Amino acid sequence: MATAKRRAQGKEAGGPQKKKKGLAKVSTGIAGLDLVLGGGLPAGRVTLLSGGPGSGKSMIGLQCLIHGAGDGQPGILVMFEERAAAVRQNAWSWGWDLARLEKKNKVHLMDARLDPESVISGEFSIKGLLAILDQRIKAMGAKLILIDAADALLHLYDNPMRERRELYALHEWLLDRKLTAIMTVKTVPQGEAPSRYAFMDFMADCVIHVDQRVTAQITTRRLRVIKYRGSGYGRNEYPFIIDESGINIIPITSNVLQHRPPGPKVSSGQAWLDDVLAGGYKCGTSILIAGTAGAGKTTLACLFSRAACLRGERVLYLNFEESAESMVSNMLSPGLALQPLIKTGTLAVRSYLPEAMGIEEHLFHAMKDLDEFQPQHVVVDAISACKRMGSEQAAFEYLMRILNVCKERGITCIYINQTSGLDIVAEISGIGVSSIIDTILLLRHHPVGGAVVRQLIVMKSRGSKHSEQFHEFRITDRGMDLVKT
Amino acid sequence: MTKAGKREKRKYGKPGGKTYVFRLFVAGNESNSAQARVNLARICEEHIKGRYKIDAVDVLKDATAAHKNNVLVTPTLILIKPLPKVAVLGNLNDTRQVLAALRLTGDER
Numbered sequence: 001m002a003t004a005k006r007r008a009q010g011k012e013a014g015g016p017q018k019k020k021k022g023l024a025k026v027s028t029g030i031a032g033l034d035l036v037l038g039g040g041l042p043a044g045r046v047t048l049l050s051g052g053p054g055s056g057k058s059m060i061g062l063q064c065l066i067h068g069a070g071d072g073q074p075g076i077l078v079m080f081e082e083r084a085a086a087v088r089q090n091a092w093s094w095g096w097d098l099a100r101l102e103k104k105n106k107v108h109l110m111d112a113r114l115d116p117e118s119v120i121s122g123e124f125s126i127k128g129l130l131a132i133l134d135q136r137i138k139a140m141g142a143k144l145i146l147i148d149a150a151d152a153l154l155h156l157y158d159n160p161m162r163e164r165r166e167l168y169a170l171h172e173w174l175l176d177r178k179l180t181a182i183m184t185v186k187t188v189p190q191g192e193a194p195s196r197y198a199f200m201d202f203m204a205d206c207v208i209h210v211d212q213r214v215t216a217q218i219t220t221r222r223l224r225v226i227k228y229r230g231s232g233y234g235r236n237e238y239p240f241i242i243d244e245s246g247i248n249i250i251p252i253t254s255n256v257l258q259h260r261p262p263g264p265k266v267s268s269g270q271a272w273l274d275d276v277l278a279g280g281y282k283c284g285t286s287i288l289i290a291g292t293a294g295a296g297k298t299t300l301a302c303l304f305s306r307a308a309c310l311r312g313e314r315v316l317y318l319n320f321e322e323s324a325e326s327m328v329s330n331m332l333s334p335g336l337a338l339q340p341l342i343k344t345g346t347l348a349v350r351s352y353l354p355e356a357m358g359i360e361e362h363l364f365h366a367m368k369d370l371d372e373f374q375p376q377h378v379v380v381d382a383i384s385a386c387k388r389m390g391s392e393q394a395a396f397e398y399l400m401r402i403l404n405v406c407k408e409r410g411i412t413c414i415y416i417n418q419t420s421g422l423d424i425v426a427e428i429s430g431i432g433v434s435s436i437i438d439t440i441l442l443l444r445h446h447p448v449g450g451a452v453v454r455q456l457i458v459m460k461s462r463g464s465k466h467s468e469q470f471h472e473f474r475i476t477d478r479g480m481d482l483v484k485t
Numbered sequence: 486m487t488k489a490g491k492r493e494k495r496k497y498g499k500p501g502g503k504t505y506v507f508r509l510f511v512a513g514n515e516s517n518s519a520q521a522r523v524n525l526a527r528i529c530e531e532h533i534k535g536r537y538k539i540d541a542v543d544v545l546k547d548a549t550a551a552h553k554n555n556v557l558v559t560p561t562l563i564l565i566k567p568l569p570k571v572a573v574l575g576n577l578n579d580t581r582q583v584l585a586a587l588r589l590t591g592d593e594r
Contacts, residue, residue, distance in 0.1 A: 112557055115572055119586040122520070122575035127512035128544045129557040135548035156558070156574075 023230045026144070026180045029067020030060070032249025036225055036234040041206060044178040045229075046171055048204035050187045055210040056221055056242055057184045059094075061146045062087075063246045064182060066096050068144040069106035073180070075144030076108045076136055078129075080152035084109040094246050105140045114156065126153065126166060130173055143180060150183040164199060171203055205229040210240075218390040220358040223249060239360030250363045250401070259407035260284055262438070262463065266311070266412075269303030272473075272482040276458060278465040281439065283376070284410040285462070286403055290417040291443030296454060296475050297416045298327070299334050300443065301379045303479055304414065306336055308377050309346035316375035317349040318366060320385035324349035335477045348373050354388035359398045362389055366402055370411075377412040378402070384418040403436060438462040446470070453483070505529070505537040505587075506566040512559040513545045517576040521560035524577035532589045 025040035034040050041047045041064065051057040065075040079087060087109060091098045101107040112129060136142065150167075157163045174181045185200060187209070201207050207226040212219060221240050225233045240249040263283030267274050274280045281287055281304065289297045298321075305315040319327060327349060328338045341347035350369050352362060370378070380386075380402065386395035399415065406413040415437070440459040445452045454473050458466040472483040509525055511518030522541065529537040544551040544559055554563060564571040564587050577583050584590050 111555075114557060114574075115555065118561075118572040118574050119582065120574045121582045121586070122578035123517050124558040124560060124575045125512065125515065125517060126557060127515065127559040128510060128551045128561060131512065131544040131548040132552045132557075135552070 025231075026064075026073060027067065027071065028060075028064045029071070030063060030247050030249060032238065032240065033060070033223070033247070036223070036238055036249065037206070037228065038232050038234075041180055041182065042228070042231065043180050044175070045205040046174055046181045046183060046203070047206040047208065048200055049182055049184045049208050049210065050201075051184075051210035052187055052212065055212045056240070056247065057210050058082075058148050059242060060208075060210065060223075060247050061148060061182045061184050062091060062096070065107060065144055065146045066091070066098075066101065068180075069101045073143040074106045074108075074140045075146060076110055076133065076140075076142050078110045078112050078133070078145065078147045079149070080112050080147075081149040083113070084111045094244070096246075108136050108140060108142070110136070112153070120156070123162070126170065130170075134177075137177060137179070145174065145179045145181045147181065147183045149186065151185045167200065168203065201226065206231075215390055215394075218355070218358045218394075220360055220390075239358070239363070241358075241361045241364050243361075243364070248364050250360050250367065259404075260410040263410060265464075266313075267304075267307050268300075269305075269307035270480055270482075272471070273300075273456070273480070276456070276467040276469075276471060277439070277461060278467075281412060282464065283412050284407065285438035286407070286413045286415065286436065287439040287441065288415045288417060288437040289441045289443065290419055292419055292445055295443035295445060296473070296480060297418070297443055298381055299331070299336070299475055299480060300441070301381060301414050301416055302327075302331050302334075302336050302338065305347060305377070305379060306338065306341060309341040309344075312346065313376040314345075314373060315341075315347050315377045315379065316369055316373050317347065317379045317381065318369070319349055319351045319381050320354045320388075321381055323351045327351075333477070334475050334479055336479065348375070354385050357389075359389045359394040362386075362398055363401055366398075367405070370405065370409075375411060377414065378406055379414045380416065382416040382418050400436075439464075439466075446472075503533075503536065503567050505533050505564065506540070507537065508540045508542060508554070508563045508565055510542050510544055510551060510554070510556045510559055510561040510563070513543060515559070518560045520576040520578065521562065524580070524583070525562060528577070528580060528583060528587075528589070532584070 024043035025037070026043045027034050027040040028037070049057045049061055062077070065077055068075050077087065088098045098107060098109070102109065110133070133145075154163045154167065157166060183200075183204070206228045208223060209226055210221065210223045212221050221242070222237045223240050224237045225235070238249050240247055242248070262285045265279040265282050267280045268277060289300055291297050301317075305317060308315050317327075322330070324342070328342070331338050338347060338349075342349065348369070350365070352365065354362070380399070383395065383399055386398055389395055389398060403413055405411075437460070439461045442457050442459050444455050446455045454475070455470040456473055457470045458468070473480045474483055507525065509521060511521060525539060529539065542550050544556060558574050560574075560576060562573040562577060564573075571586055571588075573583055573586050
């Protein structure tokens with residue numbers, strides 16, 4: 001897995017959540033999570049990871065354990081519900097070789113399921129388990145411990161007072177051994193009776209809650225840090241995905257605006273449009289191209305992309321409307337040969353079906369594309385299609401995150417928005433992003449006499465002069481030509 | 486818990502009566518463990534006098550044995566013989582329940 005890369009990425013977006021002195025932290029191996037936690041889990045303390053079934057809590061714990069094993073922090077996994085063989089198999093499907101780590105004494109799996117046939121008569125304690133663990137800790141020099149499904153252990157006790165007492169004893173035991181501990185606990189969905197383990201939230205030094213919810217038929221996973229004693233942390237809910245490399249928390253842009261100032265002006269790809277924009281687009285700014293279907297939005301964006309590519313700059317084109325092949329073939333009509341640019345590696349077209357996944361997965365892919373391709377300019381075609389990622393809110397979040405990342409990295413961001421009616425002025429803003437857009441170009445079909453002509457107007461261009469006229473243009477086989485009137 | 490049985494090869498049986506072999510896992514002298522020792526001794530004396538053997542294991546001293554027998558809580562009483570094996574968790578305060586679990590009710594008296 002690309003841990004190193006993700007770690008580097010985490011550092012880059014570090015911002016105000018720098019590691020604080022005093023409280024030692026242990027990296028989780030999940031870059032986005034380290035960022036949320038301001039460096040990692042509290043070393044030598046107990047972290048509670050709660051969530052419903054299938055929320056991914058055990059997986060997060062396992063990834064921390066495996067990362068630790070490779071990072072000089074041998075760990076023990078105590079399982080109260082799963083069989084060791086099943087855990088090994090699950091880990092293997094994520095490319096983690098637990099058996100090898102066990103052989104190297106970096107990880108120990110402890111099957112702590114009680115025989116269901118056991119008879120209970122009178123009081124008892126978990127001293128046996130602790131004695132076994134003590135022996136293992138000494139033998140392998142364990143620093144981490146993951147107690148999976150700690151709630152299952154407590155079900156043994158029929159008395160809430162004793163449950164609590166035993167848990168406090170376990171907590172003390174963990175602290176005494178200076179273990180960095182993660183306990184996963186099942187929670188009931190919100191709205192039902194409060195969890196009988198609510199007191200655990202008070203006991204642990206760090207509490208993380210994960211859940212899985214379905215909105216508009218698209219499932220999203222989210223993570224929230226509820227508390228973290230002695231440390232700052234990201235206080236929002238953060239979407240995360242589980243993919244072939246494990247847990248990926250969408251890198252959070254820092255909570256202050258660290259946008260870079262706009263760069264020099266570059267050509268829009270058409271000389272007359274550069275005149276209209278008093279020199280072209282500013283590098284590193286955001287540009288919205290809005291207009292009705294067929295008004296020439298994609299052509300305008302591709303003109304710019306081609307001009308940039310020919311200058312040797314890289315352009316990432318995120319297409320939610322058509323495949324790369326169909327876009328390349330369609331752009332031949334206005335005389336734009338994109339295939340050579342793709343071949344030379346200056347243009348990358350990535351097509352995604354908006355409804356195929358939730359926004360966090362879309363974001364993850366976009367971030368991966370941004371990191372791998374390192375473009376100077378990004379085109380999103382079209383933001384109107386992003387609504388299909390779930391909801392208008394989801395689309396807004398997606399676009400805002402992309403925009404923030406682009407602004408932080410000084411990447412020019414071109415959003416295309418398709419408006420439906422002819423009264424497009426009311427519609428152009430699209431999903432409420434217009435206030436943070438630097439330049440807005442509006443394309444429309446305008447009836448003149450018995451015909452319809454194409455017109456372009458610059459609605460806004462922050463920090464720059466621009467024409468305030470409607471300009472009539474035609475799409476020819478050489479791009480977009482100004483019609484002189 | 487099947488592995489534990491292999492260690493128990495020695496024969497304590499006397500011809501005539503069933504011999505009971507117990508292993509009692511305790512944690513030092515904590516109160517539940519102490520109670521379990523007393524309760525078990527009393528039950529054996531009352532019900533199977535002369536036909537039992539108790540092997541007490543302190544998990545604080547012998548964690549390996551605890552691991553091998555999958556003993557996670559203390560005290561844990563394991564009836565090794567006669568088969569089938571039975572595990573009873575807790576301080577054994579509920580005599581009736583312990584007797585039932587160890588199949589010592591009725592005819593054994």
